[in-house]
Structure formats: structure tokens, C-alpha cells
Amino acid sequence: xxxxxxxxxxxxxxxxxxxxxxxxxxxxxxxxxxxxxxxxxxxxxxxxxxxxxxxxxxxxxxxxxxxxxxxxxxxxxxxxxxxxxxxxxxxxxxxxxxxxxxxxxxxxxxxxxxxxxxxxxxxxxxxxxxxxxxxxxxxxxxxxxxxxxxxxxxxxxxxxxxxxx
Amino acid sequence: xxxxxxxxxxxxxxxxxxxxxxxxxxxxxxxxxxxxxxxxxxxxxxxxxxxxxxxxxxxxxxxxxxxxxxxxxxxxxxxxxxxxxxxxxxxxxxxxxxxxxxxxxxxxxxxxxxxxxxxxxxxxxxxxxxxxxxxxxxxxxxxxxxxxxxxxxxxxxxxxxxxxxxxxxxxxxxxxxxxxxxxxxxxxxxxxxxxxxxxxxxxxxxxxxxxxxxxxxxxxxxxxxxxxxxxxxxxxxxxxxxxxxxxxxxxxxxxxxxxxxxxxxxxxxx
Numbered sequence: 001x002x003x004x005x006x007x008x009x010x011x012x013x014x015x016x017x018x019x020x021x022x023x024x025x026x027x028x029x030x031x032x033x034x035x036x037x038x039x040x041x042x043x044x045x046x047x048x049x050x051x052x053x054x055x056x057x058x059x060x061x062x063x064x065x066x067x068x069x070x071x072x073x074x075x076x077x078x079x080x081x082x083x084x085x086x087x088x089x090x091x092x093x094x095x096x097x098x099x100x101x102x103x104x105x106x107x108x109x110x111x112x113x114x115x116x117x118x119x120x121x122x123x124x125x126x127x128x129x130x131x132x133x134x135x136x137x138x139x140x141x142x143x144x145x146x147x148x149x150x151x152x153x154x155x156x157x158x159x160x161x162x163x164x165x
Numbered sequence: 166x167x168x169x170x171x172x173x174x175x176x177x178x179x180x181x182x183x184x185x186x187x188x189x190x191x192x193x194x195x196x197x198x199x200x201x202x203x204x205x206x207x208x209x210x211x212x213x214x215x216x217x218x219x220x221x222x223x224x225x226x227x228x229x230x231x232x233x234x235x236x237x238x239x240x241x242x243x244x245x246x247x248x249x250x251x252x253x254x255x256x257x258x259x260x261x262x263x264x265x266x267x268x269x270x271x272x273x274x275x276x277x278x279x280x281x282x283x284x285x286x287x288x289x290x291x292x293x294x295x296x297x298x299x300x301x302x303x304x305x306x307x308x309x310x311x312x313x314x315x316x317x318x319x320x321x322x323x324x325x326x327x328x329x330x331x332x333x334x335x336x337x338x339x340x341x342x343x344x345x346x347x348x349x350x351x352x353x354x355x356x357x358x359x360x361x362x363x364x365x366x367x368x369x370x371x372x373x374x375x376x377x378x379x380x381x382x383x384x385x386x387x388x389x390x391x392x393x394x395x396x397x398x399x400x401x402x403x404x405x406x407x408x409x410x411x412x413x414x415x416x417x418x419x420x421x422x423x424x425x426x427x428x429x430x431x432x433x434x435x
Contacts, residue, residue, distance in 0.1 A: 007231040015225035020218055026397055027429050029226050030337055036231075037238040064337045064429075094220070101217040120218055125181050140172030140181065144207060147175070151210035154217055 006049050007036055013121050014053055020117050021061055023102055031060045051127040058114055058131070104154040112146035119143060169193055174204045178211060237334055240361055240375040317364070318354040323390050324369025331370070331395040335359075335428050336378045343383050343394065343402055344423035345409070351392055352384040385409075387420045396428050 011032060018028035035057040039049060105113055111132050118128050128143075129136040169190055176182050177190050194200045321328050328351040332341065339359055346352075353371055355362060357379020365372035373381065385392040385404055394402035403410045409418050411426065418424055 004231040007234065012225045016222055019223065020221050024429055025223060029229060030334065033229060033234050033237060033334065034337055036234040040238045060337055067338060098220050101220055116214065140176040141170065144171035144175040147207065147210045147214060151213055154213065
């Protein structure tokens with residue numbers, strides 16, 4: 001496996017996937033780098049590197065989220081007064097739409113979200129099935145349902161958002 | 166007529182069907198209005214998702230390369246040989262202890278017992294007293310230095326009553342604590358794989374590069390020394406005089422108390 005070549009080819013895709021998943025560019029970069037660092041210790045054929053990397057990265061996100069949730073629970077008791085939110089006129093329409101997308105993604109189950117985002121990175125159904133642990137034949141159905149759910153929530157938010165303007 | 170299920174229709178859009186299946190599904194969709202509508206809806210939902218996700222995107226950091234990943238992996242590997250050696254030493258001592266147990270009052274037995282206690286303590290990594298702290302200004306030059314043990318510590322000399330501690334590329338599960346102390350000095354202690362980080366020092370500054378999982382404790386004095394904690398170039402904690410600010414919010418922390426800093430930058434906990 002030519003690591004440099006694999007990195008050059010897959011890092012932008014993995015970063016984009018992780019940023020879409022976490023919404024945090026620093027975490028996305030950090031987890032992407034950590035996944036590649038682990039790949040260095042596990043040489044494998046190049047064809048297998050992509051699903052392996054994305055699966056490891058998804059697991060790292062899950063572990064990180066679990067720890068954050070634990071900390072957040074404690075944080076609720078000691079959190080200082082939050083700073084005032086930005087004034088409405090400062091928030092751009094783009095930011096509002098980004099928030100809508102995030103809300104719609106968060107309404108999905110972790111598996112559905114992972115499937116949709118992996119599809120966005122050009123994964124085959126076979127690769128997605130391995131990554132989330134389902135039968136390859138069920139991927140199309142799961143994706144179609146997830147797509148419908150996302151679309152329904154996103155469109156609902158869009159309509160709600162526009163009616164408030 | 167049996168309709169085509171949505172999973173198969175989406176597989177058609179995604180190019181996942183065999184040629185034979187594709188022909189069959191396409192022929193059906195041409196003749197079936199309900200399936201044609203479903204296919205159009207799926208295509209529309211797919212386009213909507215793609216456009217929505219594109220809103221979230223930003224370019225990947227240009228400064229990250231295969232080289233930076235290799236550096237990160239190499240920094241982490243440094244921690245493992247020592248751990249393996251300690252395990253091997255503990256095993257040898259274990260066998261020796263068993264052997265010497267047959268000889269009552271043997272001085273070897275006493276020695277093995279003491280060494281065993283030390284080995285187990287080193288392996289556990291948490292039962293030893295606080296690690297020795299080197300003075301950065303005296304013992305470590307402003308060049309890169311490797312932390313020599315699974316526990317390491319440095320004192321940072323303030324420059325004009327200010328200290329910057331910068332953490333670069335921390336492991337996702339690294340725990341960082343900021344502890345307010347009554348001493349008039351800034352110290353950084355690393356435990357676990359975090360101790361394999363590279364430490365770069367300069368007057369009034371300490372860079373902790375690629376700390377692995379484990380724990381970093383940053384001791385900040387309650388006195389009038391200003392301290393800034395940066396993570397990947399972003400200021401997460403800043404102490405100006407007695408005031409401590411974490412992720413933009415004021416936090417009350419008295420001497421002897423500590424906060425856990427969320428390195429993703431979203432907050433802190435006691």
C-alpha cells in the first residue's frame with residue numbers, strides 16, 4: 001500500500017465526511033489524522049483502506065461523542081452563564097440553513113446518518129453494509145427510508161423557517 | 166402488477182443494479198406511473214440531500230499531509246517499547262519471585278519483592294507520587310525534547326508574567342485538566358500516552374505536540390500570572406490575573422480546584 005497516495009486520495013473525503021458528521025472542523029481533522037495514523041500500523045490492500053478508514057473514524061466519533069455526553073452531563077451542573085447568542089441580524093441565511101441541515105441529520109438514527117454520509121462519499125452498498133453491519137441486500141431499503149426521513153424533516157424545517165420570515 | 170420497492174429504485178439511481186436487473190426495473194418504471202413517481206421523488210430527495218450536505222462543507226486543512234500523520238504515529242510509537250519492556254521486566258521478576266520463594270530468608274527474595282512493587286507501580290502508572298518536575302528554563306533548552314517516561318512534567322518560566330501553553334494535535338480522547346494552584350509557577354504534567362508527546366519550550370511558552378490518550382494537567386497559579394491555553398492554535402482557556410475564561414465564558418475556580426477542558430472547544434467541567 002502506498003500510504004502517501006492513499007492519504008492524498010482519501011484525506012479530503014474523510015475530512016468532509018467527518019465534518020458533515022460532527023460539525024466540528026478541528027475534531028474532523030483530528031479524527032481523520034488519527035484514523036490514518038492507525039492505518040500506518042495496519043498495512044492492507046488499497047482497495048480495503050477506504051472502508052476501513054471510514055469505519056475506524058466513525059467509531060472514533062462515537063467514542064468521542066460518548067465521552068462528551070458524559071462530560072456534558074456533569075457540565076450541566078456547573079456550566080457558567082452562557083454568553084448571549086448572536087443578534088438575529090448577525091446570523092446569515094446560510095447559517096440558518098446549515099442549522100436546518102444539522103437538525104435534520106440529528107433526527108436520524110446514527111446508522112441512517114452514517115449510511116447517507118457514506119453514500120455521499122461514493123461508497124458501494126457492499127462497503128456500506130460492512131461498515132454498519134447489515135446485509136448488503138438491505139442497504140438500498142435502509143438508504144431510501146433514511147433519505148425520505150431526512151427530506152421530510154428538512155423540508156418541514158424549510159417551510160417552517162420561511163413562514164416565520 | 167407488483168411495484169418495485171424503494172430500495173431497488175434507489176439502487177437503480179445509485180448504479181448498484183446488475184445489467185439484467187436494471188433492464189427489468191427500467192422497463193417496469195416506464196410502464197408503471199406509481200413507480201415512476203416514486204423514482205422521481207427519490208431523485209428529488211437525493212438531490213436535496215446532496216445540496217444540503219454541500220452547505221456544511223469546508224475545505225480540508227491544507228497543512229495536513231501524510232508527513233504530519235507519520236509524525237503523529239511516530240510520537241505515539243515511542244510510548245510502546247517502554248511499556249513492553251516494563252511488562253517483560255515484570256514477568257521476569259514474577260518468575261524470579263516464584264523461584265526464590267522456595268528459599269526462606271533469601272536476600273534475593275527481599276530484593277525481588279522490592280523490585281516487584283516498583284515494577285507494578287510503574288506499570289499501573291497512577292500509584293506513584295506526582296512525577297518529578299523539571300524546570301524548563303534550566304533543564305530543557307528551547308529545542309524539542311522527548312518525554313522520557315509514561316509520566317512527565319515541566320515547569321514553564323513566565324516571560325513578563327505571561328505563559329502560553331499550546332497543545333497541538335491532541336489524541337481525541339486526551340483529557341486535559343486545568344488546576345489552579347497556590348504556587349507562583351505554571352507546570353504541565355502528562356500521564357499515560359500523553360507523556361510521549363514532544364515538548365518544545367521557549368521563554369514563557371510550552372508546546373505539547375501530539376499528546377496521545379491519557380491526561381495532561383496544566384497547573385496555573387492563582388497569583389497574577391497570565392496563562393493562555395491553546396489547542397491547535399485556538400485559545401480555549403485564558404487566565405488574566407485572577408479571572409479564568411473557558412471557551413469564552415467566565416469560570417470561578419479557587420486554588421486547589423480544577424476544570425476539565427473539552428479539547429474540542431465547547432466547554433469545561435469541574
